Amino acid sequence: MPLDHKRINGPDETLPYSLFAKQSTPSWNQIFKELQKEGKRSDARGFLDHRKVFLKTGIVSQAKGSAYIELDNSKVIVSVFDPHEIPNRQDYSLKGEIYCEFKFAPFSCKKRRLHQKDNEENQYSAIMKQALESTVCRHEFPNFQVDIYALVLHNDGSCLSAAITAAGIALSHAGVPMYDIITSVTLGIQKDMILLDPNVLEQSLCSGPILDDTKNSDHGIVVISILNNHNQISQFYQSGMISLEKLNQTVELLQKACSDLVPLIQKCLVKHVIKTLKSSGEG
Amino acid sequence: MSLCEAEKTFVLHGVEENFRLDGREREDYRPMELETDIVLHAFGSARLRLANTDVLVAVKIEIDVPFPERSKEGKLEFFVDCSANATPDFEGRGGEDLAVEIANTLSSAYRSKHAFDLTKLCILKGKKCWKVYVDILLLECGGNLFDAVSLAVKAALWNTQVPKVHGVNIDGNNIELNVSEELYDCDRLDVKNAPVMVTVCKIGEKCIVDPSVAEEQCSVGSIVVAVSGDKFSTVLQTGTGSLHPATLMESLKLGHRVAQRLDEALWATLRQIKPGQDVGFLK
Amino acid sequence: MSRNRDLLSKIGLRLDGRRPDELRRIRCKLGVFTEPDGSAYLEQGLTKVLAAVYGPHQVRGGRSKAQHDTAIINCQFSMAVFSTTDRKKRPRGDRKSTELSMHLQQALEAVIKSELYPWSQIDVYVEVLHADGGIYTACVNAATLALIDAGIPLKEYVCACTASLANNDVPMIDISHQEEIIGGPTLTVAALPMSGKIVLMEMSQRFHMDHLEKVLNKALQGCKDIRQILDEAVRLHVRDIGSSTGWANTS
Numbered sequence: 064m065p066l067d068h069k070r071i072n073g074p075d076e077t078l079p080y081s082l083f084a085k086q087s088t089p090s091w092n093q094i095f096k097e098l099q100k101e102g103k104r105s106d107a108r109g110f111l112d113h114r115k116v117f118l119k120t121g122i123v124s125q126a127k128g129s130a131y132i133e134l135d136n137s138k139v140i141v142s143v144f145d146p147h148e149i150p151n152r153q154d155y156s157l158k159g160e161i162y163c164e165f166k167f168a169p170f171s172c173k174k175r176r177l178h179q180k181d182n183e184e185n186q187y188s189a190i191m192k193q194a195l196e197s198t199v200c201r202h203e204f205p206n207f208q209v210d211i212y213a214l215v216l217h218n219d220g221s222c223l224s225a226a227i228t229a230a231g232i233a234l235s236h237a238g239v240p241m242y243d244i245i246t247s248v249t250l251g252i253q254k255d256m257i258l259l260d261p262n263v264l265e266q267s268l269c270s271g272p273i274l275d276d277t278k279n280s281d282h283g284i285v286v287i288s289i290l291n292n293h294n295q296i297s298q299f300y301q302s303g304m305i306s307l308e309k310l311n312q313t314v315e316l317l318q319k320a321c322s323d324l325v326p327l328i329q330k331c332l333v334k335h336v337i338k339t340l341k342s343s344g345e346g
Numbered sequence: 347m348s349l350c351e352a353e354k355t356f357v358l359h360g361v362e363e364n365f366r367l368d369g370r371e372r373e374d375y376r377p378m379e380l381e382t383d384i385v386l387h388a389f390g391s392a393r394l395r396l397a398n399t400d401v402l403v404a405v406k407i408e409i410d411v412p413f414p415e416r417s418k419e420g421k422l423e424f425f426v427d428c429s430a431n432a433t434p435d436f437e438g439r440g441g442e443d444l445a446v447e448i449a450n451t452l453s454s455a456y457r458s459k460h461a462f463d464l465t466k467l468c469i470l471k472g473k474k475c476w477k478v479y480v481d482i483l484l485l486e487c488g489g490n491l492f493d494a495v496s497l498a499v500k501a502a503l504w505n506t507q508v509p510k511v512h513g514v515n516i517d518g519n520n521i522e523l524n525v526s527e528e529l530y531d532c533d534r535l536d537v538k539n540a541p542v543m544v545t546v547c548k549i550g551e552k553c554i555v556d557p558s559v560a561e562e563q564c565s566v567g568s569i570v571v572a573v574s575g576d577k578f579s580t581v582l583q584t585g586t587g588s589l590h591p592a593t594l595m596e597s598l599k600l601g602h603r604v605a606q607r608l609d610e611a612l613w614a615t616l617r618q619i620k621p622g623q624d625v626g627f628l629k
Numbered sequence: 630m631s632r633n634r635d636l637l638s639k640i641g642l643r644l645d646g647r648r649p650d651e652l653r654r655i656r657c658k659l660g661v662f663t664e665p666d667g668s669a670y671l672e673q674g675l676t677k678v679l680a681a682v683y684g685p686h687q688v689r690g691g692r693s694k695a696q697h698d699t700a701i702i703n704c705q706f707s708m709a710v711f712s713t714t715d716r717k718k719r720p721r722g723d724r725k726s727t728e729l730s731m732h733l734q735q736a737l738e739a740v741i742k743s744e745l746y747p748w749s750q751i752d753v754y755v756e757v758l759h760a761d762g763g764i765y766t767a768c769v770n771a772a773t774l775a776l777i778d779a780g781i782p783l784k785e786y787v788c789a790c791t792a793s794l795a796n797n798d799v800p801m802i803d804i805s806h807q808e809e810i811i812g813g814p815t816l817t818v819a820a821l822p823m824s825g826k827i828v829l830m831e832m833s834q835r836f837h838m839d840h841l842e843k844v845l846n847k848a849l850q851g852c853k854d855i856r857q858i859l860d861e862a863v864r865l866h867v868r869d870i871g872s873s874t875g876w877a878n879t880s
Contacts, residue, residue, distance in 0.1 A: 082414050186450040197567075197588040272459050280460060281577070295588035299569070301581040304458045307602050310578060314591060386675065386759060388711050398663055402758070404711035427720045430705050430754040431665065431681040434689065437705055437754070438722075481710045485679065485756070486662050627670040627679070628658050 079174050091273045094264070095253060104258070104265070106135065113248070113260045113320055114221075118229075118331040120236045128237025132229040134260065136219035141229040143237040146207035159204040163192040163211045165226055171218045173263075187223050194227045194247065194288040194298035200240040209239060220262040221249040227288050227298070232328060236335060243290035245297060246324040248317050250285045252305055257313065259320055270303060281305050285313050289321040349563050357564045361549045367560060373604060375556045380497070380615050382505040384626060390506025390535075394498035397558070398488025400432075401495050403480060403502040407509075409523065410477035412468060420467020420475040422456060424449040426482045426495070433487060441484075447584075448482070448495055455496070455541040455572035455580040462503075462540055470514055473521055478506070478535075489559040492570050496543035497612055503540060504616055507532035541572040541579045542612065544605045546597040548589065553597045555604050569597045573605035636795035636813055644808060649801035650847060652790075655858045657771070659778040659866040667779025671771035674805055675761035680771035682779040684751035700746035704734040706768060708757040729765055732829055736769050736789065736819040739828040742782040751781060762806035763791050769819050770855060777863055786859055787828060789819040790851030792844045794836050800844040802851040818848040822856040825849065 089097075103109055114134045123129035126142035149160050165187040167176040180188070191213065199209070211233070213226035227247035234241055251261035251269030258265050261284075272280045283303020289296055301310065349357070360366050370376070376397035385391035388404035395401075410421055426448045428441025435441070456462045467476040480502065482495055510531050513524040526532075547557040547565040557565060566587030572580040581598065583589070589597075637643060647653070653674030662668040665681035672678075688695040695701070706729040707721035720726075737753060753775065755768045769789035776783060791804045793813045804815055814834040820827045827849075836844070 078414050182446075182450060182453070185446055186454070189447060189450070193583060193586075196586045270457075282458070283578075290588060293588075294590060296583070296591055296594050297588040299581060299583045299589075299594060301578060302454045302457060304460050304574065304577045304579055306577045307598065310581075310598060311595060314595065318591060385711055387714055391711075400662065402709070404709070406711055406716045408716070425710060427707075427710065429679075429707065429720075429756050430752075431662065431668070431679055431756050433664065434683050434752050434754075437703075437752070479710075479716055481716070483709050483711075483756075483758075486664050488664070626672075627661050627677075628656055628672070 077175070081173070091268055091271070094268060095256070095273055099256065106262075110257060111259045111316065113323065114262075116324065116327055118232060118327060120232060120331060120335045126233075126237070128233045128235070128239070130229040130232035130236060132225045132232075134219070134221060134225050136217055136262070137222055137225050138216040139213055139222060139225045139229055140216060141211065141213045141226060141233040143230070143233045143239065144210040144212075145237075146204045146209050146239075149206060149208045152206075155206055157205050158201040159199070159206070160208040161192055161195055161199060161201070161211065162208055163188045163195065163213070163230075165191050165213045165215075165223070167215045167218060167222075171215045187226075190223060190286070190298060190300050191227055191230065194245065195230055195234070197295070197297040198231065198241050198243065198245045198290060199234060200242060203240045209234075218263060220264075220266045221260050223247070223286055224249040224260075224288075228324065228328070232331060235332060243292050243295075244325055244328050245288055245290055246321040246328065247286065247288040247298070248320040248324070250287075250313055250317055250320075251283070252285070252303070252309060252313065253282050254280065257316065259316065272304070281309050285310070285317065287314070287317040287321065289318060291322050291325050349560060353560070354564045357560055358550045361552050361554055361561075366554070367558065370556075372552060372554045373600070375608070376558070378497075380501055380612075380619075381623075381626075382501055382616075382619055383621070389508070390502050390504075392498050392501035392505055394494050394501065396488070396490060396494040396497075396556075398486055399490060399494045400484075400486035400488075401491075401498040402483040402485055403495075403498040404483075405502050405506045406479045406481065407506070408477045408479070409469075410475055412472060412475040414472070416464075417472035418468050419464040421477040422453070422462065422464060422467070422480070423477065424452040424456075424480050424482065424499075426484065428484045431486065432484050436484075444491075448491065451492065451543070451570065451572070451580060451582055452480075452496070452499065454582075455543065455574070458574070458579050460539055460577075461574040461579045463536060466536065467508075469511055469523065470521065474514070474523065476508060478503075487559070489562050490545055490556050492543045492545050493556060493608070496541065496572065497608070500537055500540045500542065500612065501616060503535050503537045506535050508535060509533075539574045541574040542605045542609045543570055543572045543580075544601045544608065545570050545584075546601045546604075548587075548593060548597065553593070553600050555600065569594065569601060571598060571601035571605060573602055573609070576602075576606065578602070636793070636808055636811060637799055637801070641799075643795075643801060644811075645805060649795065649799050650850070652803045652851060652854055653805065655770075655855065657774055657859070657862045659774055659862065660870075665775075665779070667775045667777070667781070669771050669774035669778055671767055671774060673763060673767045673770070673803070675759055676763055676767045677757070677759040678764075678767045678771040679756045679758060680768070680775035681754045681756075682751065682772075682775045682781065683754075684779075685746040685749040685781070688748065688750045695748045695750075698744060698747055700741070700743040701750040702734055702738050702741060702743060702753065703750055704730045704737065704753045704755075704772075706730040706733055706755050706757075708760065708764075712757050712760045729768070732765060732819075732831070733768055733772060736787055736829050737772060737776070739826075740773075740783045740785065740787040740821065741776065742784060745782060760806070762804055762809050765789060765817055766791055766803075766819075770859060774859060774862065778866070785821050785823045786856045787819060788822055788852040788855040788859065789817065789829075790848050790855060792816045792818070792848035792851065794840055794844055797836070797840075800840070800847040802847050816844050816848055818845065818852065820849055820852040822849070822853040
């Protein structure tokens with residue numbers, strides 16, 4: 064892909080120096096054994112605990128609706144813009160369209176991200192769209208399009224889930240009609256260990272096999288988005304290598320984790336409503 | 347193709363009765379034709395025709411430098427081209443979204459080491475590796491693209507012949523590869539565990555595999571599962587609808603079962619292929 | 630010029646063993662796909678092309694483009710990324726593809742009776758699967774077959790052929806890729822062989838004016854030969870279709 068040389072006038076291809084530093088980084092195998100021995104994770108969480116969540120609405124003043132989510136170090140801003148006519152479209156569509164853009168900020172990861180969307184971001188955008196399409200009452204705004212932009216400020220794992228959860232809040236903040244509250248949770252698997260809401264290190268631990276033998280070498284990432292009151296899965300994505308029984312088990316775990324997030328979102332939205340009522344009462 | 351409500355009801359009733367439009371049962375596939383060695387310029391190629399879906403896959407190999415963060419691995423890249431021959435909607439850049447979706451799903455399914463071992467494509471650690479380009483050309487769309495593409499890709503990779511490297515001469519920074527001159531002195535790629543994808547479509551209350559274009563229109567949601575060996579390497583939800591967790595598990599089970607049957611059938615077919623058979627579009 | 634770069638050997642044979650006025654083997658088939666209204670596959674030597682025709686149908690992309698007295702002919706040329714020895718980066722959108730699309734459109738506009746379909750559009754898509762010289766000619770020939778398969782009224786066949794001049798003297802037709810890279814001028818002609826009209830002529834590199842007539846005549850002869858082959862294929866196809874339907878027996 065051609066680079067925008069007017070904006071970024073550096074070399075085309077650069078590498079993080081850490082690759083060449085002669086430091087003794089522990090192998091995946093060691094990290095895994097350590098985790099297994101300790102019985103808890105680096106931030107003192109249990110394997111099936113979600114990180115603490117911080118939510119705030121109305122963070123971007125130019126946008127119709129916006130939300131900010133923090134899962135410890137993972138920080139994502141989502142903004143939603145007014146419906147507008149679908150560009151370059153001839154035929155009339157009975158249902159409204161959703162446009163999603165998922166972007167890592169250049170400084171959000173260990174390696175610098177480029178301004179252009181890469182394949183991973185394209186894929187995440189598509190997954191996000193898939194999750195939100197069945198959440199929004201699209202028949203309410205035929206022939207119109209709602210734009211949703213998610214920007215990851217700091218990537219410490221489970222960013223896609225954070226973005227989808229925040230997008231749900233931002234959409235309700237924007238007043239877009241929705242069927243239900245949407246929550247999303249990520250889960251990582253390595254051998255027998257299941258890690259809920261993995262951070263970036265745990266995520267890369269789960270993305271590849273640590274041992275060569277093919278038996279009992281489940282590994283992978285599962286992302287799920289659930290509409291809780293309707294008990295419907297609006298999006299499901301898995302990568303890696305996971306057996307059917309394991310997958311069965313994870314879906315149940317994820318369902319519970321998703322429903323645990325709902326009260327937090329309700330609280331955040333209620334807070335926003337009270338704040339709006341107060342300010343309008345004063346004015 | 348767009349169906350009216352009455353037509354959709356007709357399809358739905360057929361699915362309920364386990365007797366679909368073309369007389370198939372819910373778990374049946376349409377007839378397939380597979381040919382290999384069809385593109386002369388490629389190292390391996392295959393053409394798969396699944397009823398009206400026509401996919402041509404060619405594999406090209408080039409020498410490249412491995413990624414510094416994964417110095418022991420070769421590279422595998424998928425490129426999908428939606429030919430306008432398939433439908434006028436693909437003219438210009440019209441097919442790009444679909445193309446990117448298929449390519450991303452494929453690379454996600456092949457990412458795990460147990461699905462496709464990239465370390466075998468490495469020639470000299472950190473210096474030289476094979477880069478495998480898998481180019482997929484969609485010539486006609488008759489429904490169920492994912493399944494057809496994954497089978498054709500697997501067949502093409504099976505057919506691929508990687509030239510043998512006899513030795514490496516290192517002279518300072520210059521690296522010279524001593525590639526075998528013999529035309530038939532080649533290595534085959536190991537595709538034993540290469541994933542096979544199955545699209546499971548939910549129509550009404552029932553799940554079906556291998557949907558035709560009409561059936562795709564009737565479905566509210568579908569699940570694409572990529573199965574490698576007896577494990578899932580990727581699961582992706584497509585379509586605009588949402589699914590109940592029970593339906594999800596049911597379709598995962600169905601996809602798992604069908605994918606293994608499909609894989610067996612593919613291997614049986616590949617074993618039957620003899621070199622020098624008359625292939626092509628003239629048949 | 631060194632010996633091994635000669636296009637024509639002493640005994641008058643070309644690099645691939647053909648005589649100067651010999652075409653490469655042309656094999657073709659009509660109706661390879663069911664989705665388009667008309668489709669054709671054509672092999673000219675090793676060059677392989679698929680063509681598909683959609684239409685005539687309503688004009689897509691804004692009514693403003695529609696013409697009140699004629700149909701719009703829309704062509705897209707695209708090359709599979711694996712069609713050449715070196716992998717191509719993009720299948721279409723580069724300058725060469727755009728140019729070839731335009732040339733194809735010119736050639737087809739000359740033969741399609743577009744005045745019969747006002748306010749409508751005909752799409753012609755060609756996809757090169759294997760490139761081995763004479764891409765444009767193969768595309769024109771395949772597109773003609775696809776148009777016939779789609780049942781679109783044509784004035785007559787439009788056929789294209791390339792010609793070159795070997796050893797500064799002998800004209801030869803249907804240039805292969807190997808001959809293209811060795812060099813020598815290439816004259817591409819798209820013609821209506823029955824009426825002898827030329828609809829497109831393009832030439833690269835140079836030779837003396839005096840040779841032009843000679844080379845052009847050879848190319849036109851090539852077009853006539855190609856017409857013969859295409860005509861035979863069409864007749865065979867119609868016979869097959871006709872006999873399988875019992876020649877529309879109504880009794």
